[in-house]
Amino acid sequence: MIKIGIMSFAHLHAEAYIQNIRSIPGVEWIGFVDPDNGRVKQFSEQYRTWGTSDFDEFFAKKPDGVVICSENNNHLSMVETAIGAGVKNICCEKPLATTLEDAEKIVSLAESKKINLMTAFPMRFSAPIVAVKDQLDRGVYGRIYCFRSENEGQMPSLHRKWFVDKKLAGGGALQDHLVHLTDLFRWITKSEVDSVYAQSSQCFHRGEVDVETAGMAMLHFKNDCFATIDCSWSRPDYYPTWGGLNFEVVTDRGAVQVDAFRQNLTVYRHDIQNQVWHYWGSDSNQGMIEEFVASIREERPACITATDGLRAVEVVQAAYESAASGKTVKL
Amino acid sequence: MKVGIVGTGSMGSTHAMGWAETDAEIVGFCAESVPEAEPLAKKYHTKVFEKLDQLLSEADIIDICTPTYLHPTQVKQAAKAGKQIICEKPLALDWQSGLEMLRACEEAGVRLLVAQVVRFFPEYAAAKELVDSGQIGKPGTIHLRRCSYRPKKPSNNWFLDEQKSGGILMDLAIHDFDYARWVAGDVRTVYTQKVSSLDPSSPIDFGLTILTHENGTLTHVTCGWAYPPPNFQTGFDINCERGAVHFDSEETMPIHNLIQTDKDAPDVALPGSPLAESPYTSEIKEFYRAICYGDEVRVTGTDGVKAVQIACAARESARTGEPVQIKPLEGVLK
Structure with missing residues (x-):
């Protein structure tokens, strides 16, 4: 049996991952640790599981792997704690860190201590995206020129307050939603970003939060591909779902439009006098957690590494710099 | 009144259909190749002239539907002859020429009406009206998308010659640059990257632009000649403080034609x-x-110049890789 636990339920994805972990045969869910007693009580009751705020008690259960779902700025200290307790496999929520310094520390820790450290980029396991990547890799769609993309969402403070806290989250929309598409485009093009231009504003939920709520970025890659990303929290609170992730890849043979969250039922509800989208597509988180487990079982690095997380952090930091200066930032 | 249409390509014939719905008389077309224009002239029971001078002497209104690089000379010539002028978009290939055209028309006391037709599309006009009503607040982010295939021409394909058309950012994206200004006001900064037909290995054109408006609104403009014919997709999202408007031409198609056909797609997609x-x-x-009657129109000559100015900035940004600031024209305009 492979023993897996979660460190911190601060990030709402923990609520998905616990179910992903529990559903994998041959995996023992050991429970979770969270320094916040309120969250320990809430989530141990909600998911009928063992939880503790005592890290020693948690590590006494000898996890083979942990999934870190703390606030963004606590990732480094959580990684240090886990490694200090002898954990060899870590899956860390994105963004890997809120500063370049923290992200670099995580990467060098993972390298020097030979830790299998996976950055949680679940979109690499989205069935529609995997299908398109497969065709692109086989050359069916031709040579890639550029991407137009959107990862727009609702204001995340609807779900967790700390997402809009500059210190805990490391920023707003740019920090929250730039990394998924950045990582996908690095993965698809097999190239690295060499320049970033970005603009941001506080036009949505103005006055409610200190961080930017809208952002647009243009990335340029070493192989000459380029990509725009809209990472704004522009979806209204009553939008039929949390948001979405879609992109158009333009090639010398035309274009392919991909909407990762299009597989929905439209449900009309009298109680809320509104429609909601009920997702019926495959669960990307499940694929990601299964890859994490497989990497532990096969004693190999996971297919996404800490360095992948660091590369995305570099782009986010460059985007903040560009938004502040109005200039293109070279990496 | 009597109207003369200059140019008999896809725009010349499209405008002719419009004129046929008014009580104006089409007194003739002006075309480079008279034999090629004969069928169109015949359809509207009128003549073809080889020279603009000849058409000017017959008409009260001149409707210019020629390739962009010809607009400045033809507009100035028509103004000098005291004709009322309609000019296809883009008004000119550079905003300085656009200003000269405005001045020439002012001096001649004639109107210069720029055919930024997107303002007349009901879905675009309705969204603008909705935003202006204040119901959903100020726009925060806007997405404007417009993509079809490379225009074809039996000969002299001026669309693909950047010297004559300005390329995709000038010829196609100008629709959305103008619409962005209409909805969110003047633009401060332009940043663009593109794939160009200047690269002989590229069979497509595609451009992505981020506009920052004076009021802080961010607009993302997608333009492409990249899809297989006969596809032409347009769409927009206007995300505002208290709501949002979404439009997609594919989602709103009331008819899906799945009939087999051997017919080719038109040369220029509309x-x-x-x-x-x-x-x-x-x-x-x-x-x-x-x-x-001297009625107001929803698009002014100044709007035409300012759209060209944004497109010029987008071309410059694509060339230099740097954001380009827009100079306010208020000082130079009357």
């Missing part, structure tokens, strides 16, 4: 859903009323 009146006809009618 967007459009089935409507009682074509937006091109609505445009011609509004311009005609303006000329006859």
Whole structure:
């Protein structure tokens, strides 16, 4: 049996991952640790599981792997704690860190201590995206020129307050939603970003939060591909779902439009006098957690590494710099 | 009144359909190749002239539907002859020429009506009205998308010659640059990257632009000649403080034609859903009323120049890789 636990339920994805972990045969869910007693009580009751705020008690259960779902700025200290307790496999929520310094520390820790450290980029396991990547890799769609993309969402403070806290989250929309598409485009093009231009504003939920709520970025890659990303929290609170992730890849043979969250039922509800989208597509988180487990079982690095997380952090930091200066930032 | 149409390509013939819906008389077309224009002239029971001078002497209104690089000379010539002028978009290939054209028309005391037709498409006009009503607050982010295939031409394909058309950012994206200004006001900064037909290995054109408006709104403009014919997709999202408007031409198609056909796609793709009146006809009618009765129009000559200015900045940004600041024109405009 492979023993897996979660460190911190601060990030709402923990609520998905616990179910992903529990559903994998041959995996023992050991429970979770969270320094916040309120969250320990809430989530141990909600998911009928063992939880503790005592890290020693948690590590006494000898996890083979942990999934870190703390606030963004606590990732480094959580990684240090886990490694200090002898954990060899870590899956860390994105963004890997809120500063370049923290992200670099995580990467060098993972390298020097030979830790299998996976950055949680679940979109690499989205069935529609995997299908398109497969065709692109086989050359069916031709040579890639550029991407137009959107990862727009609702204001995340609807779900967790700390997402809009500059210190805990490391920023707003740019920090929250730039990394998924950045990582996908690095993965698809097999190239690295060499320049970033970005603009941001506080036009949505103005006055409610200190961080930017809208952002647009243009990335340029070493192989000459380029990509725009809209990472704004522009979806209204009553939008039929949390948001979405879609992109158009333009090639010398035309274009392919991909909407990762299009597989929905439209449900009309009298109680809320509104429609909601009920997702019926495959669960990307499940694929990601299964890859994490497989990497532990096969004693190999996971297919996404800490360095992948660091590369995305570099782009986010460059985007903040560009938004502040109005200039293109070279990496 | 008597109208003369200059140019008999896809725009010349589209405008002719609009004029046929008014009480104006089409007194003739002006075309480089008279034999090629004969069928169109015959359809409207009129003549073809080889020289603009000849058409000018017959008409009260001149409707210029020629390749962009010819606009400045033809507009100035028509102004000098005291004709009321309608000019296809883009007004010119550079905003300085656009200003000269405005001045020439002012001095001659004639109107210069710029055919930024997107303002006449009901879906675009309705969204603008909705935003202006204040119901959903100020726009925060805007997405404007417009993509079809490379225009074809039996010969002299001026669309693909950047010297003549300005390329995709000038010829196609100008629709959305103008619309962005209409909805969110003047633009401060332009940043663009593109794939160009200048690269001989590229069979497509595609451009992505981020506009920052004076009021802080961010607009993302997608333009492409990249899809297989006959596809032409347009769409927008206007995300505002208290709501959002979404439009997608594919999602709103009331008819899906799955009939087998051997017919080729048209040379130049035009967007459009089935409507009682074509937006091109609505445009011609509004311009005609303006000329006859001095009515206001929804697009001014200055709007035409400012759209060109944004497109010029986008071309420059694509070339240099740096953001380009827009100079306010208020000082130079009357």
